[in-house]
Amino acid sequence: xxxxxxxxxxxxxxxxxxxxxxxxxxxxxxxxxxxxxxxxxxxxxxxxxxxxxxxxxxxxxxxxxxxxxxxxxxx
Numbered sequence: 001x002x003x004x005x006x007x008x009x010x011x012x013x014x015x016x017x018x019x020x021x022x023x024x025x026x027x028x029x030x031x032x033x034x035x036x037x038x039x040x041x042x043x044x045x046x047x048x049x050x051x052x053x054x055x056x057x058x059x060x061x062x063x064x065x066x067x068x069x070x071x072x073x074x075x
Contacts, residue, residue, distance in 0.1 A: 008051050
């Protein structure tokens, strides 16, 4: 983990933190919302082009891991 992270990385980390907290507390529908929010934010950052590809790729992997873990979660 880098000592000094960008504003974008802190924002994405906050979303991931909330997602993880909701998973641990068994709030699956809320966790799904945060997973969706993470994906949408990654897409928006990619479209803006202000975030480097390495950072986006790292967070995209995290998003895919949560997507795989949560694929059978339904309301």
